[in-house]
Amino acid sequence: MIRLENLTKIFETQKGSVIAADHITMEVPSGEICILLGPSGCGKTTTLKMINRIVPPTSGKVFIEGEDTSGMQTEDLRRNIGYVIQQIGLFPNMTIEENITAVPRLLGWDAKRYRERARELMDVIAMDPNIYLNRYPSELSGGQQQRIGVARALAADPPVMLMDEPFGAIDPINRAVIQDEFLKMQQALKKTILFVSHDIDEAIKMGDRIAIFRAGRLVQLSEPDDLLAAPKDEFVESFLGDDRALKRLNLVRVGDVVSSDIGTVNPGDTLATALKRMDEYGYQLSILMVNEQNEPVGMVPRSVASLTRGYCRDHFQPLPGTIHMGDSLRKATSIMFAEDTTWLPCIDDNGKVCGQITQRAMTRHLGARFRAAARTATAPATGA
Amino acid sequence: MELIQYAWTNIDVLLARTVEHISLVGVAVGLATLTGVPIGIAITQSERVARVVLYVASIIITIPSIALFGLMIPILSVFGHGIGYVPAVIAVLLYSQLPIIRNTYTAINNVSPALREAARGIGMSPLQRMRQVEIPLAIPVIMAGVRTAVVLNIGVMAIAAYIGAGGLGTFISRGISQSDPRQLIVGAVAVSLLAVITDYTLLALQRWLTPKGLSRSAGAGA
Numbered sequence: 067m068i069r070l071e072n073l074t075k076i077f078e079t080q081k082g083s084v085i086a087a088d089h090i091t092m093e094v095p096s097g098e099i100c101i102l103l104g105p106s107g108c109g110k111t112t113t114l115k116m117i118n119r120i121v122p123p124t125s126g127k128v129f130i131e132g133e134d135t136s137g138m139q140t141e142d143l144r145r146n147i148g149y150v151i152q153q154i155g156l157f158p159n160m161t162i163e164e165n166i167t168a169v170p171r172l173l174g175w176d177a178k179r180y181r182e183r184a185r186e187l188m189d190v191i192a193m194d195p196n197i198y199l200n201r202y203p204s205e206l207s208g209g210q211q212q213r214i215g216v217a218r219a220l221a222a223d224p225p226v227m228l229m230d231e232p233f234g235a236i237d238p239i240n241r242a243v244i245q246d247e248f249l250k251m252q253q254a255l256k257k258t259i260l261f262v263s264h265d266i267d268e269a270i271k272m273g274d275r276i277a278i279f280r281a282g283r284l285v286q287l288s289e290p291d292d293l294l295a296a297p298k299d300e301f302v303e304s305f306l307g308d309d310r311a312l313k314r315l316n317l318v319r320v321g322d323v324v325s326s327d328i329g330t331v332n333p334g335d336t337l338a339t340a341l342k343r344m345d346e347y348g349y350q351l352s353i354l355m356v357n358e359q360n361e362p363v364g365m366v367p368r369s370v371a372s373l374t375r376g377y378c379r380d381h382f383q384p385l386p387g388t389i390h391m392g393d394s395l396r397k398a399t400s401i402m403f404a405e406d407t408t409w410l411p412c413i414d415d416n417g418k419v420c421g422q423i424t425q426r427a428m429t430r431h432l433g434a435r436f437r438a439a440a441r442t443a444t445a446p447a448t449g450a
Numbered sequence: 451m452e453l454i455q456y457a458w459t460n461i462d463v464l465l466a467r468t469v470e471h472i473s474l475v476g477v478a479v480g481l482a483t484l485t486g487v488p489i490g491i492a493i494t495q496s497e498r499v500a501r502v503v504l505y506v507a508s509i510i511i512t513i514p515s516i517a518l519f520g521l522m523i524p525i526l527s528v529f530g531h532g533i534g535y536v537p538a539v540i541a542v543l544l545y546s547q548l549p550i551i552r553n554t555y556t557a558i559n560n561v562s563p564a565l566r567e568a569a570r571g572i573g574m575s576p577l578q579r580m581r582q583v584e585i586p587l588a589i590p591v592i593m594a595g596v597r598t599a600v601v602l603n604i605g606v607m608a609i610a611a612y613i614g615a616g617g618l619g620t621f622i623s624r625g626i627s628q629s630d631p632r633q634l635i636v637g638a639v640a641v642s643l644l645a646v647i648t649d650y651t652l653l654a655l656q657r658w659l660t661p662k663g664l665s666r667s668a669g670a671g672a
Contacts, residue, residue: 120571144573155568159586159661169572202663218572228571 068100068117068226068258069093073126075112086112088282089126094275096131096225097256100287101269104279105305110262113279114228117260118147130226145169148219148227148257152234154211156203162214163199169222180221187217190251209240216248220255229261233268245271266306270294270313278302291317296439314432315396320389323431324412326421330354331366333379340378341371354411355382360418362388362411388413389423395432398423456632464621464636468644471617475607478539479600482546487592489547490554491580500555507548515541515606519613538607538615545606546599553595557588586661593656597649604645608637618644 075087087109094100102110115121117128119140128135135143156165163184170180188195191213203211212232219227233241233248249272252259263269269276270290277287286298294310294317297303306313329347331340333355344353352365355378364382374381386405389398389412398410402425409424457464493500513521522537531537561584569579611619621637624630 118571120567141573141575144571149568149571151564151568151571153562153564153568155562155564155571157565157569157583158663159583160663168574172573172578204663 067094067096067129067131068260069129069132070113070117071127071129073113073116073128074124075109075116075121076124085282087116090284092277092284092287094258094260096258098274099252099259099261099272100275100277101273102260102262102277102279103264103266103269103273103305104285106264107281108279109282110277110279111230112282114230114260114262117228118144118149141172145172145222146224146226148224150212150215150219150227150229150232152231154208154215154235156211156214156218158203160202161199162201162203162206165203165214166199166217166221168218173222183221187220190220190255191217192247207240209236209244212236212244213247216251220257225258227257227259229259231262231264234263234265241268248272267313267316270316278305280305291435295435311432311436314435315399316394318395318431319391320393320395320398320412320423321391323395323427324391324421324423325427328354328411328419328422330356330419331378333357333363333377333382335378337366337371337374337376337378337381340366341368344368344371352383354385354419354422355379356419362413362419385411390414391420395428399428453632453635457636460636464640467616467618467620468640471604471607471619471641471644472648474535474538474610474615474617475542475600475603478542478607479546479596479603481539482543482550482599483596485543486547486550486595487554490551490592491558491585493551493555494558504548504552504555507551510544511548515545515609516612518544519610523613533613533615535615537613538610538617541610542603542606545603549595549598549602550592551595553598554588554592557591558584560591561587587664590656590660590664593652593659597652597656600652601645601649604641604648608641 070090070092073087073090074085077084077086090109090113092100102114104110112121116123116126130147156162157168160168163181166184166187167175167180170183175183184199185195188198193210193213198206198210198214203214206214212235216232219229233244236244245268261272263272273290275287276290276293278285278293280301286293286302288296291314293302294306294314297306297310303310329343329349331343331353340353347353350368352367353371354362355364355366357363362385365385366378366382370381370383386407387401387410389401389410391412391414401410402408408426409422411419412421412423414420489503493503518541519537522540523532526532526537526540565583565587566579569583574582607615607617608619608622611617611623618637618641621633621640625632625634625637
């Protein structure tokens with residue numbers, strides 16, 4: 067757990083005082099990633115760096131795991147906080163092993179223990195210790211270097227990590243990979259993480275919470291979905307972009323929107339049965355056909371069913387696609403747009419049909435959140 | 451032919467003078483390294499002090515060596531060392547300060563801010579940062595400064611023969627005073643060869659001292 071209390075930084079410049087961070091008060095619960103987000107010069111990095119005193123705070127307090135850090139020695143404090151920076155900052159004169167074990171060595175671990183720890187961490191970041199431990203940073207790619215950077219920060223198993231745009235200098239393809247790896251790692255490690263970013267998409271993907279900064283102030287601290295649905299003011303709204311509703315597609319799972327009420331036919335049913343069932347359920351265009359194991363195999367179009375006689379098994383068409391319950395709405399939308407369809411059958415982990423998702427249901431679900439946000443926003447105004 | 455013959459018949463003197471020359475320069479530049487590197491590191495803390503120190507060192511290096519020897523005679527005579535070994539070593543020590551201090555200062559200052567921040571961020575104390583990160587990274591450039599000092603002062607030390615410090619300069623000074631081109635040329639060629647060979651030897655030492663993870667090209671900057 068990290069708690070900031072009235073954390074303030076005032077830089078004295080020749081033109082006068084500049085308030086870089088103005089009474090920042092916030093809390094990150096244990097095991098969560100909180101993204102500090104905002105345009106450059108908004109105070110997010112200053113706030114982050116005040117926590118490990120890379121930037122000494124002018125006033126205010128930092129609590130880690132409930133303990134006031136102002137009494138701690140700066141070096142001790144830093145050794146208990148993982149720190150990852152955008153420029154990576156691996157020491158080029160040290161091998162990968164020496165880089166990873168830098169903090170344990172500062173803490174005075176014995177050689178056997180920190181060498182074991184290095185191998186353990188290489189497994190965590192999915193790099194072969196036999197190949198890489200004896201190499202030098204200059205022999206690694208940017209993505210590999212930042213994995214080592216993360217491993218170095220994790221070495222002494224600190225409860226808290228500070229990450230300053232850690233993946234900002236990595237190319238987009240590798241960035242997505244390393245973000246996914248990091249999230250997977252975080253699920254197991256449950257660190258409390260403060261993460262600076264200027265990329266709204268990264269924030270939505272990585273953050274349990276997002277803190278929006280502007281001109282040294284913390285403007286809004288919300289969960290990503292709340293942030294997108296109910297930005298507090300025009301600045302936040304414009305920062306999130308005018309496609310913020312689309313960004314929510316990443317956050318909502320198919321399982322949240324799925325309708326389990328789905329009519330299907332079996333290969334052995336007649337086309338007349340199929341037509342009747344389409345009318346029952348009100349399907350305009352087609353109906354899903356499943357096999358005995360309830361797995362999707364195709365669809366029977368209304369045009370065929372109404373004009374032909376026979377069995378479904380002889381007259382079905384291939385499906386445009388299926389979507390897994392755990393997939394995001396973004397993926398569902400993408401398949402729908404690509405296949406020119408307004409619905410998709412949803413399948414569970416075993417590949418069995420468990421419902422359907424329609425474009426109408428998606429827009430209704432997403433819209434409901436915005437309508438609720440709009441109501442709460444206007445309610446006090448009308449009451450006053 | 452005559453020259454080679456002369457050098458060969460006087461090989462024992464030539465070698466003795468060479469050893470003398472090397473030990474004079476070695477002691478002086480060794481002492482200069484012991485003072486120059488800490489000064490170079492210290493002045494990274496304050497830009498203003500750095501400017502003053504580098505300015506003074508630049509002035510010293512512009513004083514012609516023969517003038518510097520002359521200046522030191524009355525001062526050091528007080529301690530009974532107006533000529534000979536002591537003023538020669540002091541002169542070389544002074545001349546060595548600029549390349550060594552300047553290269554140390556530049557090398558430490560050029561350690562990337564990101565590395566500094568990473569070192570601070572993981573909890574290294576200022577001394578640990580210096581020892582584990584900044585100095586290892588600065589080694590190639592510091593060594594380049596030492597090399598410059600050594601090569602520069604092998605030349606300066608030849609002139610110190612005039613104040614009785616010995617070394618290969620003795621051949622040159624005698625060659626001039628006795629109008630003996632053989633001694634003159636043998637002395638000059640020996641000094642030049644010594645400078646070239648020492649430079650290559652130190653270059654090898656520099657490469658050996660450079661941390662493996664750094665690229666070899668980082669040695670430039672002298």
